[in-house]
Amino acid sequence: MNNPLRTKRAEWLVTLPSFLWLALFFAVPAVIVLAFTFHGHDASGGVGAWGMETWRELVDPDYPAIVWNTLRISFEVTLWSIVLALPCAYAIARMNSKWRGIVAGAIMLPFWTSFVVRVFAWKAMLHPDGWLQACYLVLLRTRAWLFDWLPGFVQQFLIWIGMASAGPVDPASSTILDSEAAVVLVSVYTFLPFAIMPIYTAAEKFDFALLEAARDLGAKNFYAFRKIFIPGVRQGLVSAVLMVFIPAIGSYVIPQMLGGTDCVLIGNKIFMRAIQNRNIPHASALATLMAASVLVPIACAMWWKRRQDARDRRRLEQQTAKLIVAGVGR
Amino acid sequence: MNNDFLVFDHVTKRFGALTAVNDVCLTVTKGEFFSLLGPSGCGKTTLLRMLGGFERPDSGRIYLEGKDITDLPPNQRRVHTVFQNYALFPTMTIWDNIAFSLKLAKKPKEEIEERVDEILKMIQLADQAWKYPNQLSGGQKQRVAIARALVDRPQVLLLDEPLAALDLKLRQHMLLELDTIHDQVGITFLYVTHDQGEAMSLSDRIAVINRGKVEQLDSPAKIYEAPSSRFVASFIGDTNFFSGEIVSVDGDYCFIQCAGFPQIKAYNDRALKVGQQIDLSVRPEKIRVTLAPPPPEKGASINVFPSKVKDIVYQGVYTKFWLDSSNLRIAALKPHSRFLLDQEAITWNDDVFVWWHPDDGYMVPSEE
Incomplete structure (x- = not known):
């Protein structure tokens, strides 16, 4: 009955369909995209002969800034989504089951409407006569005022990484529509459910008696939340970060419709190269570049985390050894 | 002064229509091992949670060392709880779990290390310090939970059914250990349990709680030997009840008439009068x-x-007899001392005699 070989084969049989699916619709296309980058293109929009010309063309002075902006904006979107999703997931997990259903339903409600329609709705809300525009101006003025307080080299640095611009706020040219702020705002709106759900799933399994225990031992509410709840749902947090960051990197509808010329992200560039310029190899190369820009940092983070864990473990073991020696000595 | 270490002063707590704690007054002495004993849902845990700061009483005050702590949040009371399911922080090592309260109190690093190491030695888990809670056994987790709550020397340690999740052998072992720890640290322990055995073996005093009220507050022996009510008598240990009326009083003794049963002689230490209904x-x-x-x-x-043996239940240390005497069911225990005492083998349907000394019966007022 418990023949390991048979169990193994059963496992294979069960997972085979998903493997096939992944191979057919993920691995093979990914390899094709990678292969395209080693081709040239022809004028009619087809894929040309093998060669490195596509990679040579990729050396475009615009690209580093676009990649940087994409990463920066995705990071901002992820950060805001997590900051908003954490208390939200916490609150839902603490509700009774009736309210839980209602609120979780409300969070899922937007998915019943087409995404493009919702983006158009935002376009209307972000109109220069709307109240969001007024809020935006207040935000910009506050930021400019804060910016003036910063030392010169910090100002230079912020301008350099694209987080700020010098000079006073001009209401006429500062519209929230067609700005980076609009892209961040609507992206957070779009991705927030994807951040809430994994954290909520983790929070549902979280033992809230632990927060009581922490408070009992002298912790304030926020401290208990930070030190006990957040580590307790870290699996959900990791999924939430990935669920937001990865689609944010690839998003192009939102910057296309709300970002104007101010906020062109790599997704828009890929779209432009593939559809407008009909240069499939170039679009493929950009896509590869984008994937690499996500995968490399994640791989580094994982490696760093593993090293950190090993170090912590070693340190604790040393401490323990010391303890035992001291115990025996006494 | 010492006698008023911890005071519940007319404390009442309602949850909707249910009165969980009803006008409870309790005084716990410093350094005492004090138990709240009662069936589940009697309000003992609510009392504990009010002391911990997790519930606020609807009326009444709670004083700790003369200070009114009724409205203080949990983190401002020097009162720590050992939770029923331990509530150890799963993302922290044993060491960090225990150091939690000391770090919060911003103690110097050397002091934290010294005190955590000291208490780890006391609970004999120094070699497990770097492990995570899920790598420990139930009994070890239990000890860590106690250490974590004790390490910054609280004024009172609250234990909420701490042994409920352990198996019998481990429970007996932990009982001894708890007793030892209490002797070592000298901190006031407030122990909540529904297990009379635990409460009896550990406590200096026990408050028996029923339906939100304190039924009796006494030493374990007093509660067992001189229960104040039918509830206490039946909740603590097994007993036989003879419900009847006092028909005559003769000096320190009285005679009780139960329906269809010969008169029973009993010690009348409450000076009850003829005609009173008692159990x-x-x-x-x-x-x-x-x-x-x-x-x-x-x-x-x-x-x-004279009685007839109806049923015999062998229970190892002793045998329990169910007897029928004038249509009353009587339970009696007979210890096994095979070669010294009772050689006689009593078996089903034997005609036997049941007998007891009048001083061994205890009268409680009739209920209803």
């Missing part, structure tokens, strides 16, 4: 069962009733 409680282990009548020198001063 007489006689513990099974105080009743003797013999084939022969009791020796005549015991005389007429004791209660002797």
Whole structure:
């Protein structure tokens, strides 16, 4: 009955369909995209002969800034989504089951409407006569005022990484529509459910008696939340970060419709190269570049985390050894 | 002054229509091992949670060392809880779990290390310090939970059914250990349990709680030997009840008439009057069962009733007899001392005598 070989084969049989699916619709296309980058293109929009010309063309002075902006904006979107999703997931997990259903339903409600329609709705809300525009101006003025307080080299640095611009706020040219702020705002709106759900799933399994225990031992509410709840749902947090960051990197509808010329992200560039310029190899190369820009940092983070864990473990073991020696000595 | 270390002053707590704690007054002495004992849902845990700061009483105050702590949040009370399911922080090592309260109190690093190491040694888990809670056994987790709550020397340690999740052997072991720890640290322990055995073996004093009220507050022996109500008598240990009326009083003793049963003689330590309805409680282990009548020198001063053996339940240390005497069911315990005492083998349907000394019956007021 418990023949390991048979169990193994059963496992294979069960997972085979998903493997096939992944191979057919993920691995093979990914390899094709990678292969395209080693081709040239022809004028009619087809894929040309093998060669490195596509990679040579990729050396475009615009690209580093676009990649940087994409990463920066995705990071901002992820950060805001997590900051908003954490208390939200916490609150839902603490509700009774009736309210839980209602609120979780409300969070899922937007998915019943087409995404493009919702983006158009935002376009209307972000109109220069709307109240969001007024809020935006207040935000910009506050930021400019804060910016003036910063030392010169910090100002230079912020301008350099694209987080700020010098000079006073001009209401006429500062519209929230067609700005980076609009892209961040609507992206957070779009991705927030994807951040809430994994954290909520983790929070549902979280033992809230632990927060009581922490408070009992002298912790304030926020401290208990930070030190006990957040580590307790870290699996959900990791999924939430990935669920937001990865689609944010690839998003192009939102910057296309709300970002104007101010906020062109790599997704828009890929779209432009593939559809407008009909240069499939170039679009493929950009896509590869984008994937690499996500995968490399994640791989580094994982490696760093593993090293950190090993170090912590070693340190604790040393401490323990010391303890035992001291115990025996006494 | 010491006597007023911890005071519940007319504390009441309602949850909707349910009154969980009803006008409770309790005083706990410093350094005492004090138990709240009662069936589940009697309000004992609510009392504990109010002391911990997790519930606020609807009325009444709670004082700790003369200070009113009723409205203080949990983190501002020097009162720590050992939770039923331990509530150890799963993302922290044992060491960090124990150091939690000390770090919060911003103690110097050396002091934290010294105190955590010291208490780890006390609970004999120094070699497990770097492990995570899920790598420990139930008993070890239990000890860590106690250490974590004790390490910054709280004024009171609250234990909420701490042994409920352990198996019998481990529970008995932890009972001894808890007792030792209490002796070592000298901190006031407030222990909540529904297990009378735990409460009896550990406590200096026990408050028996029923339906949100304190039924009796006394030493374990007093609660067992002199229960104040039918509830206490039946909740703590096994007993036989004889419900009846006092028909005559003779000096320190009185005679009780139960329906269809011969008169029973009992010690009348409450000076009850003729005509009063009472329940007489006689513990099974105080009743003797013999084939022969009791020796005549015991005389007429004791209660002797002919009975028939209905059922015999072998329980290892002793055997429990269910007897029928004038249509009353009586339970009696007979210890096994095979070669010394009762050689006689009593079996089903034997005609036997049950007898007990009048001082071994205890009268409680009739309920209803």
